[in-house]
Amino acid sequence: MxxxxxxxxxxxxxxLPLAGFAVVTSASPGPVNVIAATSGANFGWLRTxxxxxxxxxGFTSLILAMGFGLDHILRHTAWLHLALKVLGATFLTYIAIKLFMARADATTGARLQKAPSARQxxxxxWxxxxxxxxAATGIATYTRTGDAYIPSVLLQGIxxxxxCLPSIGAWALFGHAAKRPLASPKAIHHFNVSMAVLLLLSVVGVFF
Known part of the structure; x- marks a missing residue:
């Protein structure tokens, strides 16, 4: 102890090194941030x-799960790691397709039906x-061995x-700020399509 x-x-x-790693990885473009920006543009910051x-x-629980054993399982079960990647890519592709198909007529205003929930x-x-x-990189790089292992995992979670909270929130604010320039149904439709393409590119980048 x-x-x-x-x-x-x-x-x-x-x-300090953990905070730098967290800022770079949390604030950079990625699927979750793209969804936050899209929701902010469609539904506003508060509803996002x-x-x-x-x-x-979700990310805090994932990194803690990695630290307390999941990473070890994935390192010794290659097929499970690949299966999780494919499952994740499928889910995110489904979201991108929903953005592509959001209608652009005057009635719906190219908006999705509802803002993403906390569960989503x-x-x-995940x-x-x-x-x-x-999460795997953080656990592999920023944990200490021996008695310091568990505290270093908990520190990463904290x-x-x-x-993550302000980083993802900033993307939602970005989308919210874009609402006025995107006031017309056609403009917000083009924004949704652009976010869908960015979402797909972020998924492809994981595999290549």
Whole structure:
């Protein structure tokens, strides 16, 4: 067991590099952020908050699961790793297709039927190949051995929670800010299609 002094020293050593890693990976374009921006443009920032909170909780739970054994299982079960990638890619492709098919007439305004829920945000992270790669990389790179292992895993969960929330929220704000330029049904339809293409490219990038 680490004493208080050791825990403070561990946090001091890992906090800054972990925060940098979390900012780069959380704020960069990816499936979950694309969904947040699209929802912000279609439904506004407040109605996108459940997705933001759900996605944050989803990634935190994923990185903790990785730290407490899932990573070990995936390293020794190649077919399961591939299956999870395919499942995630399928789910995200389904979302992209829904964006492509969003109608652009005056009645529906090219909008999706409803904003993504917290549960869908959580599911989006657990089926997001990028999230799996980031979580596995974080656990492999920023954990310490011995008694410091569990505290270093928990520290990652805490830091990613506080970084993911504003990062995903910023993408939702970006989409919300774009609502005025996208006021016409045709403009928001083109925005949805563009986000669908970006979403598909982010999925393809995981495999290639």
């Amino acid at each position: 680490l004493n208080t002094t050791d825990l403070i020293s561990l946090a001091r050593d890992l906090a 908050l459940p997705h933001v909170f759900g996605a944050t909780l 945000g959580l599911l989006a992270q 089926t997001n190949p990028k999230a799996w790669i980031v 830091i990613f929670t506080f970084i």
